[in-house]
Amino acid sequence: MLSALGIFQRATADQLWRMLRPADRHDRCTRDTLKVLEKTGLVREETRLESGHKLWVLTEKGHKEAKTLLPKSVRISALRKPRVDAEGRPVKDVGYDEHAAAVTSTAAVLTGAGYGTPLSWQTEIAHRLPYGYTQHADLTMRAPDAGVPAMLLEVDRVNEPVDDLVDKLRRYHDWFELLAPKADANKEKAARRQGAAVHEFRLWSRIYPATGREGYVPVAFVFTGKTEAQRASRMRRLEQAARAYFAGTPYPWAGFTAVDYHQAVPVVVTELERITAHPAGAAGRVWRRLGRDEWQTLPEALDNPDGERLYRVELREARRRQAEREAAHREAQRPVCTQCGAKFTDERWQQIRQSSWHGERDGLCGPCAKEAADRAEAERVARRQAEEADRAAAEAAAVKPRSRFSIRRRR
Known part of the structure; x- marks a missing residue:
């Protein structure tokens, strides 16, 4: 009771009841306690409010007592001294x-x-x-x-x-x-x-x-x-x-x-x-x-x-929509094979973009490019084999031995 009055400076019995003993059905116990404290000189009645409730404050003695009860981290309110006019009336x-x-x-x-x-x-x-x-x-x-x-x-x-x-x-x-x-x-x-x-x-x-x-x-x-x-x-x-x-x-x-x-x-x-x-x-x-x-x-x-919280949800949603737009834009830019009409895979697209040498097969997808490469390689091998056969035939003709009949005729 004294601690509460020390913090709030003044209070009615109804207020102290609601604050300190809310489980009680009425404020009788609180009023009785205030009467006891009043007799001991710790509290006094300052005035009566329009509602009819008495307003209680600490006396100087009660203020000192409350100060010892409150933790140091809690500031005690100023002492409310009785106010009187020039003639000593409240x-x-x-x-x-x-x-x-x-x-x-x-x-x-x-x-x-x-x-x-x-x-x-x-x-x-x-x-x-x-x-x-x-x-x-x-x-x-x-x-x-x-x-x-x-x-x-x-x-x-x-x-x-x-x-x-x-x-x-x-x-x-x-x-x-x-x-x-x-x-x-x-x-x-x-x-x-x-x-x-x-x-x-x-x-x-x-x-x-x-x-x-x-x-x-x-x-x-x-x-x-x-x-x-x-x-x-x-x-x-x-x-x-x-x-x-x-x-x-x-x-x-x-x-x-x-x-x-x-x-x-x-x-x-x-x-x-x-x-x-x-x-x-x-x-x-x-x-x-x-x-x-x-x-x-x-x-x-x-x-x-x-x-x-809503900002984070909307930010995730905005990033998702942005990723979808970027993916759609990227998909629209994806090359199409000039031979079979299939879209390039990411791997094939990246391969073409990173290559410093550009050739006629750049417009082909991976499988078509492989087929074209294999075909070109087979053609190259065939040409090489044909060239080697021709060369071998020519060399064979150049080293053919002469017969005795041809020698006699020349004599």
């Missing part, structure tokens, strides 16, 4: 308290749905930008066992301009693109063409774990308050105005429908009222990825079925 900051309650409720319903534990959350984490602005996240969640290694959450009570929400997303995008210390800017620029490789040079990868998906750490906008129609209108306006930061970039090659999300911010939206009304809570189909129409579970909404 001052009620309704707007701030309602926003803080909505932030804690968001963490409570997500934790109750299995997204981490109270120690998985941190509030008001600073993201400092080089132009002098610091973007604070209402919540940061780390729930790797639930398939969400990291996520930033912004809670909106439908009481600030949509342009402010777009500016928050723009600043997150700017922060995600910051170079890590000592990172080579030239290598980072070259790595932008290599998909996920670019993140090795970015600052965010040194602070947050790898998401296991394309893109930067996802950002969730949780809307609550006003009417359902007003919340729906707000989500549509945010989707239209912030498209440049979450839409990704289509791959430039013809025939590809996949989208490159490697340098985009995955943005999901939901409503606190939708989560609490769904039987499965935050584990149900209560999340919508900006750029899509359907409501999905959180892992489904964060997935990119039209991203790199």
Whole structure:
């Protein structure tokens, strides 16, 4: 209990029940525990919300105790001291308290749905930008066992301009693109063409774990308050105005429908009222990825079925079609035997192309060329044999011995 209040600074008994004891049928045990802690001076009631719930915070004594209970890796929230006016009367900051309650409720319903534990959350984490602005996240969640290694959450009570929400997303995008210390800017620029490789040079990868998906750490906008129609209108306006930061970039090659999300911010939206009304809570189909129409579970909404997986499928298909076109073109160029009309085999075609001596048999296929060669060889052998026979006959006639009769006649 003290650890949860140390992280979230303030919470109602209902929120602590949903976060710490979701298996209980009601929050009675949680309320009893808070009363005991109040008597021991560890917690105090800060105010009562419009919903009727008491908002509990740590006292100075409780804050010190919570600090000893939390791991060093978890940042404890600032001590919430009682606020009084000039006359010493308590001052009620309704707007701030309602926003803080909505932030804690968001963490409570997500934790109750299995997204981490109270120690998985941190509030008001600073993201400092080089132009002098610091973007604070209402919540940061780390729930790797639930398939969400990291996520930033912004809670909106439908009481600030949509342009402010777009500016928050723009600043997150700017922060995600910051170079890590000592990172080579030239290598980072070259790595932008290599998909996920670019993140090795970015600052965010040194602070947050790898998401296991394309893109930067996802950002969730949780809307609550006003009417359902007003919340729906707000989500549509945010989707239209912030498209440049979450839409990704289509791959430039013809025939590809996949989208490159490697340098985009995955943005999901939901409503606190939708989560609490769904039987499965935050584990149900209560999340919508900006750029899509359907409501999905959180892992489904964060997935990119039209991203790199589709790109690899389309790339294999494109290479297959290219190979078919090249094969068809090659087949169209394949020579045909001038004697029998048969197409050259690859071996025969390669033999002709590699030969530096061209002759009359280049237009013949392998078998016809062999027959022509055999025929030419037989003709050559026959000519040689005939020439040898003629020569032998001539030589025989030249060395024929003279008879005695021819000698007497000459005398």
